[in-house]
Amino acid sequence: MTPHNALVSLIFIALPFGCATTSKSSTLGESCSRSADCADKLRCIAQKCVAHDGLAAFCEHSVELYRKDYPRIAKQIAAAGVKPPPFNEAATRGNCVLKLARLRAAMPTKVDAFIRCAQAASTVKEMNEKCAQIAASITAKQASKAKLEEATEGLDKIKAGARSFFQADHYDNVGNLLPKAFPTTKPYLKGSTASTTQDSGWTPPQPCCQQPGKKCAGEKVWDASVWRALQFRIAGSHDFQFRFTSRGLNTKATYTAEARADLDCTGVYTTYKITAAVDAEYEVVVKGPIITRGK
16 A cells, blocks of 8 residues: 555655743634744644644654655655655655644544554554544545635635626626626616526536536537626536526526535535625625535
8 A cells, every 4th residue: 555545645844943941822724934933832834833742652653653654655656657755754754744734624523533543553554454434534624614615615616706896887888887786697677677587507417427537528608698708617626516597687686506516426416505685785795605405
């Protein structure tokens, strides 16, 4: 088993680190240049204040196992036609504490279970074999979190694009100033009540789980007028489909933006939705996101 599996990758990725010894009140994740910049139960590692209680001893144990087993691991890597990377003990030890401290802040129960399991191992191979299930659950949760960030970041971009479009002045082809509105799938005319809801439909139209690699891809779908007006497009592969509906003019203008994904490709969608309306002062008021799960 190579050091590129989920468990070893969880711990051993080289990063620089350096700290002093004293401490003062500070905040988890705050930038620092020495331990004096961090609180009593935090330590400055890789220029961030992280919780390190109980992690130093575990990382010493892990680094020692890895150092002893590295010749075997390096041989396996070389057999695959890849040049083995040098083993940097100091950087590996520092990154072990940093990586696990950040993970523990997000999922303490899982990380503590992983530490207890790994401390009982006498070799890296044994650690991988015995603790693989716990490590897999941690990395799966990390992957799921990264996917969900795609939805929130996408909706934030749509929100910014919709506000920008509404606040800007727009004119018809003969120079008449048009009423305020959010982007629509079809052009509206001056004086129109815009009583019909304009719906982009899910974009891309085919769910990501039904596409090659179970990922959405292709940038041409974002060339539709509504997405151009929102200044929204996604480059590369992604997991979420997006949808934008709008209705009304001026202070009666509203929109709904949604992002959905079948995160496990089981037919159950996680959907994020934001809604917006316009107040009497022509300010765009956004609510959400509301998160739902269902088919």
